[in-house]
Amino acid sequence: MSINQDILDYYADRLRVLGKVSIKRMFGGAGFYLNGRMFALTDGDDVYLKADEETRGRFEARKMKQFAPFEDKPAMKMGYYCLSSEDLEDDDALWELCKLAIEASNRTAQKKKPSETKRAKSKS
Secondary structure, eight states: OOOOHHHHHHHHHHHGGSSEEEEETTTTTTEEEEEEEEEEHHHOSSSSOOOOTHHHHHHTTTTOOOOOOOOTTTOOOEEEEOOHHHHHHOHHHHHHHHHHHHHHHHHHHHHHHHHHHHHHHHHO
8 A cells, every 4th residue: 555645745744843854655655864864754654763772762661652564463563663643743742752763863874884884895
């Protein structure tokens, strides 16, 4: 099932508080990017924010539901947590939670750089 453009437009409008957010469709949903790094995704019904070791506890303390992409495999979960409709409507809460997701995305990108550099050097 393809994601509805009206839903994407609504989410893009709400996330505009962060700056220039780009959206890329993928696997029936979409990813939200800031400065080329994905910090959130949607399955069309909900927006999920990226978490890592440093932010996971904050999302879990707020009772945010973890992203499980396959209905037939509920134990298979990814490191993204669902925004409540209240948080999505509250600019301050949205900014605070998205900032955590952006920081997690940036840390993930920093962790990947050393291995990418090693691969590039080995090809030289």
